[in-house]
Amino acid sequence: MTKADPHTLLFTDLAEIARTLGHAHRLMLLEHIAQGERPVERLAELTDLTVANTSQHLQHLRRAGFVETRRDGKRVLYRLGNGPIEAVLTSLRGYAEHMRAEIRQLIADPINADGRHDSISRDELLERLLTGGITLLDVRSTEEYAFGHLPGALNIPADELERRLSELPRGREVVAYCRGPYCVLSTTAAALLEAKGFRVRRLAAGFPDWKAAGLTVEA
Amino acid sequence: MTKADPHTLLFTDLAEIARTLGHAHRLMLLEHIAQGERPVERLAELTDLTVANTSQHLQHLRRAGFVETRRDGKRVLYRLGNGPIEAVLTSLRGYAEHMRAEIRQLIADPINADGRHDSISRDELLERLLTGGITLLDVRSTEEYAFGHLPGALNIPADELERRLSELPRGREVVAYCRGPYCVLSTTAAALLEAKGFRVRRLAAGFPDWKAAGLTVEA
């Protein structure tokens, strides 16, 4: 019953590699290890897992060649393997990013219509940030904001915007942004602000684009 | 108990994508779909799965965005999604290739010693192939050979070599190759041939390198 077909075997290998990356805990461990060599116990506390569980995931990763070990006294230090791991992770992240955009587009498209609110380009925003006179508004969740945001941005999640309008200075143009080109949050926010008499534009590209362009991000 | 941490969520998404690719059957289906639109039933027979099982895997792939569907009469045609799928698969294949090379190195190294048999470079081999006078010998399995080999190569798997020696023309230099730089097959083959009075060299790099260099490959 064993398939000797080399074509099938290739797929089995490929699948095993993919499955190794198919668990959030292992991906988290990989990311920490990518920062530098770490002992098991440290990785366990970084990922909030038990030591035994961590050890098992690490061995799974090692079987697939994603990590390597060396002993240092009584500790075992894990480091990244030397294969083209980054390429795999990057392509995965790229794919995930694409999917998020697609989903957002599906949700946002009907609402988004076409350009009901003026948008502002990244370059123009940069210029306006320097010359001043605008309020930069991040309408994503507090969690997302905490994870990184545009410099000087004020954070009011879209669903809290109406009751927190007083926090926005009057008389200044507002530039709202959220997750990306098709994120619906900044659109609804812009509609609300306009109704309340603000002058408002949206940063079309959103946060990921800003970050990808290598511009500064505040934590 | 739900983790709202966006960092964790990102990893969960990534893991789900990876896990979708973590099954040989789904990878096989993807490959067939990559050739062009196909109805479920055709995919089922191509992959030798039941229709229901195929349908389930396809829906898994669709949830992850790897494939899309359209109806044509009573059939449902599956086609590739429009995300950067090829990038993901290519990086995976690249990683798998790297791992195979590493494993081979581990197995072969002790046997391989250092250059017990003369090796021949890719460029020199190319020249010799044109001027003639050598027998190019592929000592990998018949399956691997069938999947692609160097132009004009004769295929005698290493373990059949001894009893099929008569197939090799006498008086010509033999160049043996197998899977890669550390593949043990061509080393043992060279040892045998030398003992039998042949002049023999090994192609150090092996088949994958040849292919990677963009040189012609026969099916």
Place this chain on the structure above:
DNA sequence: TAATCATTCAAGCAAATGATTGATTGATAG
């Protein structure tokens, strides 16, 4: 409208996977 065909759904089962616990191994320090 009924009959047929391709696909999907739903239930059930076997196998694989992930997490926990407690025992075991390997290495240092007293």
Place this chain on the structure above:
DNA sequence: CTATCAATCAATCATTTGCTTGAATGATTA
């Protein structure tokens, strides 16, 4: 040599996954 500490192993259990079977859906054709 014993005590201690980090990591791994081994056994167990709950959950998830993959596959099969038979019924339900959606679209065509008679």
